[in-house]
Structures are given as C-alpha cells and as structure tokens.
Amino acid sequence: MSSFRAQKMAKKKQEILRSAAAVLVEKGYQGTTMEEIAAKLLMTKGSMYYYFKNKDDLLYQCHLMIMEICLDGIEKVIESELNPVEKLRNAIKEHILLATSEKSMFMALSKPNHNFSEKQLQEVLELRKNYSHYFDKIIQEGIEKRAFVPVDVKMVRLIVLGALNWIQEWYDQNGPQSAEEISEAYAAYLLKMLVKE
Amino acid sequence: MSSFRAQKMAKKKQEILRSAAAVLVEKGYQGTTMEEIAAKLLMTKGSMYYYFKNKDDLLYQCHLMIMEICLDGIEKVIESELNPVEKLRNAIKEHILLATSEKSMFMALSKPNHNFSEKQLQEVLELRKNYSHYFDKIIQEGIEKRAFVPVDVKMVRLIVLGALNWIQEWYDQNGPQSAEEISEAYAAYLLKMLVKE
Amino acid sequence: MSSFRAQKMAKKKQEILRSAAAVLVEKGYQGTTMEEIAAKLLMTKGSMYYYFKNKDDLLYQCHLMIMEICLDGIEKVIESELNPVEKLRNAIKEHILLATSEKSMFMALSKPNHNFSEKQLQEVLELRKNYSHYFDKIIQEGIEKRAFVPVDVKMVRLIVLGALNWIQEWYDQNGPQSAEEISEAYAAYLLKMLVKE
Amino acid sequence: MSSFRAQKMAKKKQEILRSAAAVLVEKGYQGTTMEEIAAKLLMTKGSMYYYFKNKDDLLYQCHLMIMEICLDGIEKVIESELNPVEKLRNAIKEHILLATSEKSMFMALSKPNHNFSEKQLQEVLELRKNYSHYFDKIIQEGIEKRAFVPVDVKMVRLIVLGALNWIQEWYDQNGPQSAEEISEAYAAYLLKMLVKE
DNA sequence: TATGAATGAGCTTTCATTCAT
DNA sequence: CATGAATGAAAGCTCATTCAT
Structure with missing residues (x-):
C-alpha cells in the first residue's frame, strides 16, 4: 500500500530530523x-x-519534532498523581535530561524567525506557549494547594526555563557531573524559590 | 597630534562595536x-x-567590549560595602539592566568558536571566567558570613546566570514590565535559593 | 561504477585545466x-x-599538469638512442613545440609563490628540478662523449631554457614563422654554444 | 620659481618610480x-x-624610466669604438648588471597590456623596439665586418634577450655567483653562437 | 529514490580612487 | 602637500536549490 511507503518515508524523515536537530x-x-x-x-x-x-x-520540522518530545514529557508529568512539588521537580528533571541527552532542546533553537511563514511561526510559538503553560499550570496548582508560596507565575517560569536552557551552553557529556546529578541539584535549588521553609 | 587622530578612530570603533553588538x-x-x-x-x-x-x-572586539562593560559593573558591586545579599541583588540587577539596555549581553554571544584564533578564544573565555568568578565570590562570601545557606556555588551561579541570560530571548522594550521591575523581581526570586527564611 | 563517475570527473578537470592554463x-x-x-x-x-x-x-593543478606533459616529452628524448647533439636538438624542439602549441609552457607560470602551501610549492619545484636535470643530463653526457665542449652545465642550461621560455612573449600563431621553423633555428643556434666547429 | 617646484616634484617622482619598479x-x-x-x-x-x-x-612611467636607463646603457656601448664582439659582450653584461642590480629589468615587466591607452602602449613598445634594434645593429655590424658568422639577426637577438631576461627568475643576490661572474659567462657562451672558431 | 553536477544569489574581502581638511 | 577616511566595483568563495539521469 501507499501507507507502507508513507511509513517508510516518515521513518526516514524522523532519522534525518534527529540528526539534523543535533x-x-x-x-x-x-x-x-x-x-x-x-x-x-x-x-x-x-x-x-x-x-x-x-x-x-x-x-x-525540527522544531515540531522537538516540541512534540518535550510536550510528551511534560504531559506525562502533568497527568501524574504527584503533588505540585514533585511535579515541578520531575518537569525540571525531564527537561534537563532531554536537553542533555538529545542535545537538541527546543528553546535553544531560539527565535524561530528565520524565514518561516507566518503560519509556521505561529505554529511553533503556539507549541512553545503550550509547553510554557504546562509549567505555569504546575506552579499555579502548587500555589492554590498552598504547596508553593504565592509568586508571579510567569516570571518564575521564565527564571526556571532560562536556567534550564542555559545548561546546554556548558554541559559536557564527559564532564564530572552526570545529567542525572545536575537535574537533581537544579530541581532542588529552583524549588527553593517556591516552597516555604 | 597623532594621538588625537587615534582617539577619533577609537571613538568610531566604539560606535561601530556598539551598533554591531546589537x-x-x-x-x-x-x-x-x-x-x-x-x-x-x-x-x-x-x-x-x-x-x-x-x-x-x-x-x-565586540566580545572584549561587552565583557569590559560587564566587568566594570560587577567590580563596582564587589568593591561596595554592602552585605552579600545586597551585593548579589545588585549584581543581578546590574546584569539585567545591561542586558536589556544594551541588548548586547555578553553571554548571549554564546560559544565564541567562530573562527577565533586560539589566543582570541582564550582571551574571551578568560574574561568570562573572571565575570563568573565574581559571582562565585559573592556567593562564597555570603555562605561564609552565614548570610547564605551552604550551596554548590558553581551550580547556583550557573542557574543564576542562565536565568539572567535568557531574558534577552523574550524581553521587549515596549512590554508591560520595565527592566527595572524585572530585575527587582528576578533578584528577589533568585535570592530565595540562598537565604534562609 | 563509481570509477566511471570518477573518470568522468577527471576528464572534466583536465578540460578545465587545459583551458585555465592558457x-x-x-x-x-x-x-x-x-x-x-x-x-x-x-x-x-x-x-x-x-x-x-x-x-x-x-x-x-595547472602546474602539475603542465609539468607532466613536459616531463613526458623530455623523457622520450632521454630514452631515445640518439647522440647528445640530436638529443639536445630534440629536447629544444619539443619544448618549443609544446610552449607554442599549448601556449601554456610551464616555466612561464613563473614563481609559483602565490599562496601555495609549502608542500605544494616543494612539489612543483621538485618537478621543475627534474625537468632541468634532464637537460643537464643531456649536456653532461655530450661532454663526456666529447660531442660537446666542456662547459658550465648549469649555466648553459639556464641560457637555453631562458631563451626557450622567452618565446611565448613574442610568438604569434599567425606570424611569418612556424613553430617548427623557429624550433629548428633555435636548436641550431643554441647548439653552437656546445659543439666545436 | 615654479621650475624649482617642478624639479622637486620630478625628484620625488623618480624616487617613487625606482621603489615602485622593484x-x-x-x-x-x-x-x-x-x-x-x-x-x-x-x-x-x-x-x-x-x-x-x-x-x-x-x-x-615605470616602463619609461626603466627603458631610459636601458637605452642609456646600450647607447654608450653602441657609441664606443669597440669591435662588434666586444660591443655585444658589453651590451650583454650591461643588461645583466642592470637586471640584477635594479631587479627591475624592463622586459620583465612583460606584456604591457594592462590598461594602457593605445598611445601609451605604442610608446612603450617603441622604446622596446629601439632597445632591440640596438642589439640588432651590433649583430648586423658584426656580420658585415666578418666578425660574426651570418645569422638570422632577429632570431639570435631573441635568443640572447630571452636568455638574459630569464636570469631574474633564478638570480639570488646571496647566491654563489656574483652578477659580474654570471654576466661574463653568459656573454662568453652566447657569443659562441656568433663567432667562428 | 538517490545523486552528480550545475547554478546563481549573496557574502566577505580587497583595493584603486576620491576628497575634505 | 599630505593624509585620514570613505567608497564602490569587482573578486573569491559558499551554499541552498534544482534537475536530468
């Protein structure tokens, strides 16, 4: 069938995208x-x-693929039954692990101006907004449940994502700290902005 | 004198660099x-x-100029008689104000690989290291003076600088929040990672 | 096969080189x-x-190609069974015919300084030295066999090659004298420096 | 006076030309x-x-200057009371000494096509022709006086000048042979084409 | 499907030339 | 007279893109 062809093509596309993104x-x-x-x-x-x-x-397409991966990750976190603290911790860890393993974290493909059509640009920005909103949602939920102190949600989210996206600038696969360790530490420090002692 | 000519040329160079950096x-x-x-x-x-x-x-030369500005800023903070909390707050605010006003924050000129000679590369990396070390110094001092809780200094500094450098990705001069307001908020939130309640 | 492709590419390269050399x-x-x-x-x-x-x-690559052609020519002369006088005469004629027909005589691509890597430069100079040595060899052989009078071999060779290479400066395909005639005359005159009456 | 100015300017021009020619x-x-x-x-x-x-x-202007120097040289030779053999020997030696000392021999500025106006081009070619004719004249005189064997004057002149002009390609001021020695040897060898044993 | 080959637009860089001072 | 500064045309080179095979 043509669907076989299509599937084969999709596989190849994926392969190319994965390599290209890096x-x-x-x-x-x-x-x-x-x-x-x-x-x-x-x-x-x-x-x-x-x-x-x-x-x-x-x-x-790279942007789309990367965002899909990211969204999959955070949606799993959102849908989990964890409390807000653990949710945010997991979201942070997930983000870092993706960014360091794939070396293709989305935010780093910053400013998707390039020559995108308005439609493409809107699409990418929409996905990014979705991703951001998931973080907002976790934070918001935490505040409402009194797990977090009240904060300017958007600003805290910008701080968190900024810190996370910067990791790629210095992360070295052969460095002394594993991505796992880094993600634990980052989550712990960043949560301090939100939890009362 | 020839020094007059030289000065005029230096001025022009500065002007170009400032514009080019943006x-x-x-x-x-x-x-x-x-x-x-x-x-x-x-x-x-x-x-x-x-x-x-x-x-x-x-x-x-852009890198050099930007780093010079940044270092000037943080050195003034370091040499002040403030306590660690205020020092870090000021360092953060200074960094954000520079980044948003000049729209040419150094870290954003990331990965100065381009075609730099080894010497040029080392020079730039050295200046960056200096800048980072000033942040480390403030944090370290804070810990020693019991103003800050004990933390992994380097990691916290990476979180802070990451958050700060990300600002350029979204900052809009005509946006609802002034750079001043943003810097106040950022400083407040980030300090929560370091101070005990 | 890939060798077919490679061959086709080599042909094209040759074609370009031939045209470019001119x-x-x-x-x-x-x-x-x-x-x-x-x-x-x-x-x-x-x-x-x-x-x-x-x-x-x-x-x-032009230099390499031209030198290959020249060396092929003189090697045929060297390997022939002729006496030194005829060998030198033929070497001179061959050189002139090449220089005038191809209009791309090697020595005329003088001083291959341009931006050659040391390795490239050495390669070209080596080939030139080889070519010169063949002339020396013929002259030397002639002296040993008493066909030529004793001379400073290198200096006579420089005179001969200088005279030959100059031809391009004035040779005109549509001029009154054919390359054949010129080469005959040149050989005759230049040999007078070497043979006793 | 203005002639003083003019003289000073001429001096400066000369100085520039001499340096530029090299x-x-x-x-x-x-x-x-x-x-x-x-x-x-x-x-x-x-x-x-x-x-x-x-x-x-x-x-x-470089061409003009160089040609003037060359012509001065050969005219002195022509006007001398020497016999043809010595005249040619001196002409050859003079040419070589100029070429090696000034390192700015005229023929080497070959093919004055560049963007010369027709008038300029004709002027330069005329001077070159004059220079060549002086050599022809010496050779012709030698033949008439039976000092030289009969030859194709133009062709022999081309051989001689070709050999001479090539010297610049290899001459090295710090080489083992002085320009003086080289010129003696060249003259001796080249004259063999013209004198009977 | 895949690719070798060709293209052309656009970029960095050089340099003869001009001109106000 | 001399020059610092600016210019623009032209060169070398890169690379996304196309297309016949």
Whole structure:
C-alpha cells in the first residue's frame, strides 16, 4: 500500500530530523549547511530535498519534532498523581535530561524567525506557549494547594526555563557531573524559590 | 597630534562595536552581514574594513567590549560595602539592566568558536571566567558570613546566570514590565535559593 | 561504477585545466578571474568550485599538469638512442613545440609563490628540478662523449631554457614563422654554444 | 620659481618610480597594491595620487624610466669604438648588471597590456623596439665586418634577450655567483653562437 | 529514490580612487 | 602637500536549490 511507503518515508524523515536537530542546535541555523547534515547521515545534499522542501522546512520540522518530545514529557508529568512539588521537580528533571541527552532542546533553537511563514511561526510559538503553560499550570496548582508560596507565575517560569536552557551552553557529556546529578541539584535549588521553609 | 587622530578612530570603533553588538546578538554571527552592520551606521560595507581587519575581528572586539562593560559593573558591586545579599541583588540587577539596555549581553554571544584564533578564544573565555568568578565570590562570601545557606556555588551561579541570560530571548522594550521591575523581581526570586527564611 | 563517475570527473578537470592554463599564462595569476576561466568553458564561476577547492588549487593543478606533459616529452628524448647533439636538438624542439602549441609552457607560470602551501610549492619545484636535470643530463653526457665542449652545465642550461621560455612573449600563431621553423633555428643556434666547429 | 617646484616634484617622482619598479617586477602589476608601494616609501596611499594620475600611469612611467636607463646603457656601448664582439659582450653584461642590480629589468615587466591607452602602449613598445634594434645593429655590424658568422639577426637577438631576461627568475643576490661572474659567462657562451672558431 | 553536477544569489574581502581638511 | 577616511566595483568563495539521469 501507499501507507507502507508513507511509513517508510516518515521513518526516514524522523532519522534525518534527529540528526539534523543535533547539528542545528550545535552550530545554529546559519552555521549549519545542508551538506553537513547530509554527510552525517551518509547521504548527499540533493537527497535531502526528497524529504524536505527546503532548509527552512527542515528547521520547522525540527522544531515540531522537538516540541512534540518535550510536550510528551511534560504531559506525562502533568497527568501524574504527584503533588505540585514533585511535579515541578520531575518537569525540571525531564527537561534537563532531554536537553542533555538529545542535545537538541527546543528553546535553544531560539527565535524561530528565520524565514518561516507566518503560519509556521505561529505554529511553533503556539507549541512553545503550550509547553510554557504546562509549567505555569504546575506552579499555579502548587500555589492554590498552598504547596508553593504565592509568586508571579510567569516570571518564575521564565527564571526556571532560562536556567534550564542555559545548561546546554556548558554541559559536557564527559564532564564530572552526570545529567542525572545536575537535574537533581537544579530541581532542588529552583524549588527553593517556591516552597516555604 | 597623532594621538588625537587615534582617539577619533577609537571613538568610531566604539560606535561601530556598539551598533554591531546589537545586531550580532539579535541575529547571530552567521545571520549578520557586514552590509547590515554598516548600513545601520550609514556607512558602506567597505568602510568597515578600515576599522576592523575582518568580520571575526569585529566579533572578537565586540566580545572584549561587552565583557569590559560587564566587568566594570560587577567590580563596582564587589568593591561596595554592602552585605552579600545586597551585593548579589545588585549584581543581578546590574546584569539585567545591561542586558536589556544594551541588548548586547555578553553571554548571549554564546560559544565564541567562530573562527577565533586560539589566543582570541582564550582571551574571551578568560574574561568570562573572571565575570563568573565574581559571582562565585559573592556567593562564597555570603555562605561564609552565614548570610547564605551552604550551596554548590558553581551550580547556583550557573542557574543564576542562565536565568539572567535568557531574558534577552523574550524581553521587549515596549512590554508591560520595565527592566527595572524585572530585575527587582528576578533578584528577589533568585535570592530565595540562598537565604534562609 | 563509481570509477566511471570518477573518470568522468577527471576528464572534466583536465578540460578545465587545459583551458585555465592558457588564460593563466596569458594574463597571470592575479590578472585572471575565476569567472573568466569559467566563461571560456561556458560554465559559471560557482561550478568551478565543484572541481577545484579554490583558485590556488586550480593553479597548482595547472602546474602539475603542465609539468607532466613536459616531463613526458623530455623523457622520450632521454630514452631515445640518439647522440647528445640530436638529443639536445630534440629536447629544444619539443619544448618549443609544446610552449607554442599549448601556449601554456610551464616555466612561464613563473614563481609559483602565490599562496601555495609549502608542500605544494616543494612539489612543483621538485618537478621543475627534474625537468632541468634532464637537460643537464643531456649536456653532461655530450661532454663526456666529447660531442660537446666542456662547459658550465648549469649555466648553459639556464641560457637555453631562458631563451626557450622567452618565446611565448613574442610568438604569434599567425606570424611569418612556424613553430617548427623557429624550433629548428633555435636548436641550431643554441647548439653552437656546445659543439666545436 | 615654479621650475624649482617642478624639479622637486620630478625628484620625488623618480624616487617613487625606482621603489615602485622593484615591487612591480617582483610581484607583478596585479599583485602589487598602491598601499604596498606607498608603505615602502613611508607615504600613504593617497599621497601617490599627487604624483601619478593612477596605477596605470605609475606603471607606464615605470616602463619609461626603466627603458631610459636601458637605452642609456646600450647607447654608450653602441657609441664606443669597440669591435662588434666586444660591443655585444658589453651590451650583454650591461643588461645583466642592470637586471640584477635594479631587479627591475624592463622586459620583465612583460606584456604591457594592462590598461594602457593605445598611445601609451605604442610608446612603450617603441622604446622596446629601439632597445632591440640596438642589439640588432651590433649583430648586423658584426656580420658585415666578418666578425660574426651570418645569422638570422632577429632570431639570435631573441635568443640572447630571452636568455638574459630569464636570469631574474633564478638570480639570488646571496647566491654563489656574483652578477659580474654570471654576466661574463653568459656573454662568453652566447657569443659562441656568433663567432667562428 | 538517490545523486552528480550545475547554478546563481549573496557574502566577505580587497583595493584603486576620491576628497575634505 | 599630505593624509585620514570613505567608497564602490569587482573578486573569491559558499551554499541552498534544482534537475536530468
């Protein structure tokens, strides 16, 4: 069937996106060439155009894929039966583990201006907003349940996500601290902004 | 005198750097063209090369300039007679005010790999390390004076600077909150990680 | 097979080199633009970079190609069973015919300083030395066999090659004398420096 | 008087030309920048334009100056009371000494195509022709006086000048042989083409 | 499907030239 | 007279994109 073809193509697309995202995060949009992405997958530049309309499309799909992964992660946390403190702790840990393992954390693909169509741009920003809102939701819930002290939710969320997204700037897979350890510590410190002694 | 000429040239260089830094931070190294930088100063592309050897040199000098400004700021804080809490609060506020006013905060010129010579790279990294160390020093002092609870100094500093540097990603000069307000709030929230109730 | 592709690419490279050499000899390295070379082959500037890394590489490969042709020519002479007088006569004639037909005689690509890597430079100079040595060998052999009078071999060789390489400066394909005639005359005159009456 | 001014200007022009010629011969027309020429004279680029209309003009004047020097040299030889053999020997030696000392021998500024006006081009070619004719004259006179064997005058002259002009390609001021020695040897060998045993 | 080859727009850089001071 | 500063045209080079095979 054609659905078989389609499935095979989707698999390949995924493979390309996963590889491309890593390079794009590392070197930035303009600093990454199609050739470089292709080479890493033992393909040729030209072949990429069978799967993606153009470089912008590739970047766009990267954003979508990464956001999907992130949203999956946080939705699992949201739906869990944990208390707000544990929820936020898990959300933070999940974010860090994704960012350090995939080395392709979404926020780092910052400012998706590039040449996106208005529709594409809105789509990406919408997904980001969703992700942010999940954090807001956890914080809000925590405040309402008196697990957290009252705070400016948006601002605290910006602080938290900023701290998390910066990790990629210095994280070294071969460094002394594991991503696991880092995520534990980050969660602990950041929670101090929200819990009363 | 020739020193007059030299001074005039230095002034112009400063002017270019200031303008260039804004564009470089906004669009990234590869996304910024020499023409764009020049146009913003009502110059021509070619004229830039009278002042800077090449694009890399321009970027390098940007890093130096920005770091100088940042270091000046934090040194003033360090040398003040304030207690650690106020020192850190001021350091945070200073950083945010610089980042939002100049729109050219240093850390955002992330990963100065581009084509820097080893010497240039080391120079920039050294300045960054100095800046970071000032934060460490404030935190360390706070712990020793029992103003702060004991923490992993480096990790807390990474959280703080990460949160601060992220501000540029969303800060909007015409937004509802002034940089002043933001900096107050950030300082208050971040200090919660360090002070006992 | 991939070797078929490779062969096709090699052919194209040859074609480009042959055309480029002519222009380079005519106008010099700095006076020749990539666009000019490309245009003569009905290509675009950009396409050249598919075959050659940069302009220097193109020049380097030109040198290699030309030297190969020259060395092939003189090796045939060296290996022949002729006496020294005839060998030198043939070497001179061969050189002139190549220089005038290809209009891309090697020595004329003088001073291969341009931006060659040390390795490239050594490679080219080595090939030139080989070529010169073949002339020396012929002269030396002639002296030993008493076909030539004793002379400073190197100096006579320099005179001969100098005279030959100068031909390009004035040779005109449509001039009154054919390359054949010129080469005959040159050989005859130059041999007078070496043979006793 | 204005003639004093004019004289001073002429002196300066001479000085510039002498310095420029050396660089032009060394690096070629396109390979030499106005800045380079100016720097060697501790001037600035812009100042050159007070003395010369443009770069082409500078090159043109270089040709004129060099040719004047060469012609002065050979005219002295021509007017001497020596026999043809000695005349040719001296002409050859003079040429070599100029070429190696000034490192700015005229023929080396080969192909004065650059952007010369037709008039300029004709002027330079005329001077070159004059220089060549002096050699022809010496050779012709030698043949008539039976000092030389009959030869194709033009061709022998081309051989001689070719050999001479090539010297710059390899001459090294610090090499084992002095220009004096080289010129003696060259003259001796080249004369063998013309004298009977 | 995949790719070798070609293209052209756009970028960095150089440099002859100009001109106010 | 001399020069600091600016300019713009042209060059080398890169790279996203296309397309015949």
